[in-house]
Amino acid sequence: MLYSIFESPFTYTTSRVHQVLEGDRDDAESTDRSTRAEFTVNPIGYRTEYRDTRVIHHFATAESHQSQAAAWCQQCLDALDDTPRHVEIMDEVFSRLAICHFRPRRPIHEIAEDASHMLSRLPSIPLEIRETSISSSLSRVPEGFFLAGRERKWATLRVVQHVTRNIIRVALLPVMSNAGDSIASQVHSLGEAIAELFTYSLKIRKGTDRSCGWKTFLLKAFLWTQWQRCVMLNSWIVLKDQLKNGFNTDLSSLTLVSRMTADLLKPSNCLSGESAIEIVPPQPVPYVCKWALRLLQTDRASISLDFRRLFARYAELFGQLSPRCNRLDNGDIAQCAGDTLYNCNRFVGMKIDDQTTHAKSCGGMCNRLHWDENSYRNTEGARAVSLYQADNGLLKYCTASHGTMAISHVWSHGQGGRPEIEESGLNRCLHERYVKIAHGYSCDSYWMDTPCIPKDRILRDEAIEHINSVFANSKLTLVCDRDLMSINVNEMSIALQESILASVLLCDWNVRAWTLLEALRGRKNIQILCANDQTVSLRDMLQNVHREGSIDIATFFLTAQHLLPAALNPPGRNANKYWYLNETEANGALSMEQAASLLHLRHASRPGDEIVIWSLLCNDKPPRSKSDRSVLRDLHLVSDTNVHETTAEVPNGDPSLLLAEAFWKMKVGYMLKTGFLMSSAPRDIQRKGWRWAPSRPALPPPRPNGLENEGPVVSESYMPFDGQSTEGGTITPWGYMAKWLTHIFRIAKPPSKYKKLTHFQSMTSAKKFHAGQARISWISETFLQDDDWGALLQPVDSLGLPARYRGPAAGTLLAVVGSSDRSVWRWRGLYDWDGSVPVPELEEEEIVLV
Structure with missing residues (x-):
């Protein structure tokens, strides 16, 4: 299990947090404070200077920009010559990236305790990185750079364990202020500066600047640690605002660090002379579908995500289960490779024998319900199943409204078939389950695609056109997923809530296209159906984990904007059923x-x-x-x-x-x-x-093997x-x-008898051409x-x-x-x-x- 940071002399202490806050307090007169920001970042190649009441901005040229990055990295490399104090010296150099003028608005000891609590919810160590150009990065690092008496490994490096002054400053910011957008912008700038220094560190050649391989690796480890913690804390700040005010596209973009792109952390071109760095990835339990995992890994902010605790919390619920993706020829079931959804039987090729499962409390002998066709056709607008039914065994319908419970489910998990008499219909036990849950939320109806979207073409088209309004106007959206419905929630600890959130991100329900739409439209009040027909609020769990749980799990939901709650009372919702059409990209609608x-x-x-x-x-x-x-x-x-x-x-x-x-x-x-x-x-x-x-x-989908490519x-x-x-x-x-x-x-058109060359041939045989011209020639021939x-x-x-x-x-x-x-x-x-x-x-x- 991944642990959080513990207070210690090697990480941080509440007293040191108190000292940092005291040392960065703004001592200026109140009349001068308006010109002094509480937290300002000096980007590489740029600095600000305060002269009385004036702020002077200094911009650097491209050459001085490079030289400043080189000078900063060299100071950190020089710090490694002082083995006992190398962490403190590097921390001091790093602290100069930010200028602080803190103005506490409540007792300092309370602020220090709250900031310490936030730091204690970060992972104890960041994700491990390796330098591929060194056969064993850690074996060459001298013993004095590890914690005394501990095994020589990534987790015991002092530069990885230590919590720097700037990270403490970032933790202090949100507990002193409510201005989430301005704080996030400044912390984002710090992350950008760290990423830029990390990028420069990749260009340092071994043996230059009085450095050697293990020293440059420690520099990269130090910068990588600061960047991971900085971005994770900033993601927490952004999520705090979005849980309060609803999803915001512009603020969400502040979590992206443009300089730290994925290709900085993979083997680079050996001709470039740059270092090749790779992340040591954690491995999920066999029950995880790797295509579901890829949804998270390909998100625009995925490089800042730490999957270790997510996998651990998921494993606490499903770690004992076997894979579920593909059935092999020998009858075994294996994980899919995650390369394409078309190679996972959970999406393509799954055989569904029975679409009508029963509730656990049912013995499997209840009758099936079908539609009252006259009731359906005589109902205007979006049809929902009324909670008040006749005794003829036919489903009665009413118009969906603010009193409707909308149900979002995975078709293959057996929540019933189409409602026509000749179709499989809906088992009575499932209908009674949803009636009971809907009554618990004071609803008058429920909507689910199986009983509410008939096979008839015209009726189906009408129902689809109303899906947005059904979920946008519903009282709640109930999520039904086989895995989530197996979770016992009688004792709701923070750890269990973290496990449920991890399961939501990795479950079948979250990887379907229709459920994406339904979640986005109904995100104001998403309820998760768990074992024994108990429900838990996604909003409440997110807020609880954000406030008290692991920061690295809560911030995963910035990659799932369709699950972030909308504002509680969207303007115009009660006046017009098409209120959601007036949403803008700024408050959650999608371009x-x-x-x-x-x-x-x-x-x-x-x-x-x-x-x-x-x-x-x-x-x-x-x-x-x-x-x-x-x-x-x-x-x-x-x-x-x-x-x-x-x-x-x-x-x-x-x-x-x-x-x-x-x-x-x-x-x-x-x-x-x-x-x-x-x-x-x-x-x-x-x-x-x-x-x-x-x-x-x-x-x-990929072309079948053996077929010729067209074009x-x-x-x-x-x-x-x-x-x-x-x-x-x-x-x-x-x-x-x-x-x-x-x-x-x-x-240039070649002669008709000209034989088309392969990419390699055209590059090697066209020596009389410039290399770029030869490549243009190949592009012309191919495209x-x-x-x-x-x-x-x-x-x-x-x-x-x-x-x-x-x-x-x-x-x-x-x-x-x-x-x-x-x-x-x-x-x-x-x-x-x-x-x-x-x-x-x-x-x-x-x-x-x-």
Whole structure:
């Protein structure tokens, strides 16, 4: 089990916290305090100077910026020459990154105790890192740099154990102030500065600057420790605000540390001369589905997450269970590899023998309930199951309202089938369970897709159009998942609440596309159904763990924004059932890009459903004109794969393509971030003007082995991100217009008998060409055979600088587009330009993609 930090002379003590607070108190006169921030970070290459009542800002040049980072790292390396005091000296150097003028608003001893309590909830040690260029990083470190008398390992390094003055300062900030946004911004700046120094430390060559391998490793270990703790505390600050005020997109972005990207912590190009650092990953218990785990690992803030305690708490509930993903030929069941959801039987290939399970209290002999069709058809709006039923064995319906309990569940877990008489219906014991729970919350009805969405095409489409309003207006959303329903909650300790939160993140319910939508819309009051039909509030558990539990578990929920509670009383909720349509991205609604980045790893079993869900996540409003109505009708009608007359006109017989085209037509006039397009999502819409647009938010299933690839294929799968901070373009009826960094080139057509070369051959046989020109030639041969002109595109960030792809990439990820006359361009694919050859010169230019 991972332990939290204990007070000790080697970590921190409450008395030292008290000393730090006393030493950083603002002694200025009250008239001067308005110009002195309580916590200010001096970024590398920049500093502020206070002169009387004036603040002087000093900016550094690129050269002095590099020299300051080098000087700072060298001071820390020099500290390692003083073995007994190396930690104290490095702490003193590190403390100069921040300037503090604390103004306590309550007794200092109370503040010091609260800050100490917060530090005690951090992991005792950060995640271990290794330097791959050194065969055994720790074996070369002299004994004096470990805790005396302890085994020589990562956990006993003094630079890893010690809690620095700056980390104590960060812990003091939130217990002295309620200004969460301004505090988070400043702590984020400190994390950026640490990340920049860590990046520089990777460039220090062994044997230079009077350093050797083990010294530079200790420097990296020190910086990595400070960064992990700083970002974790900042995530706690951001989560505190969002639990109080509801999810906020802008504030959430403060948890991202742009400099500490994942590729800093993986083996780098051996030609670059930089160090190669890797994280030592913790291993989950066999019952964890690795695809569910990948949902968390691919989040934009995943590098700051520590999975060790999450795995440990999950193991306390399910550690004794066997894997559950794939059945092998010999009958055994194994974990999936986590490489694609299409290789996990929990998503694809699962055989469901019976869709109608029984409650544990039932002997399995109760009768099945079906719909009262007249009651359903005569009910206006969204239909919900009334709690007040007739005795004829048929379900009676009413209009869903603020008194409805909405149920979100996993279809394969057996919560009933479709309601028609000829279908499997709903077992009476399940109906009675939900009636009892709904009565407990003073509800008058419940909604669940199995009894409330019939198979009939028209009725199904109507029901789907109402899903947003059902969950947004419901009194509560009840989450039903097989694993969560097995947890006994009679004694609710903080440890058990941490285990339940870990299970929510890793359970089947959290990896489905429909349940993502339902959770997002119903997030104001999510209740988890546990053993013996007891329910627990997700909001209450999050608040309890955030206040008293492990910080590293609570902050995981910043990666699950659909589960963060909404504001308790959204404006207009009681006046208009479509109140949620007025939500903005600032208070929790999703943009197209954000919705796709959440959906791309989640599964929807019906072809085309992911497009429908994408549409609903973006708050598409009810149609107001005839043309809007026809497009929205296409969005939902075509999602039914049983409607052959509707899908017959779709190219290649794929109903998803018409769905995708209809979705994008509804977005004409909207802005779309260029960075969002940098993914491997398929572009197979055939109509001109829309060929650039992803036809689905998720990556396509892998081709079966042995099939020929049609057209150029990128060997890696590049996940879509929301494109935050990149230049926005406009969606028009004739294409997508946006500014990119571009490199345009004319394509030299080879003779007809010219044999197409492999990438390796073209690079090695074209010695007479510049290496970059040879690579352009290979790109032309591979991607642009039908074009006269080619271009490489890179998104631009908000400052006009190249926007780096946020996921794993060997180098610079570029879009490849082609054209016949340079007036309009067609999307051809992605190319990962590694660092062995310089990227060609890029110029900003507006491009129209069709």
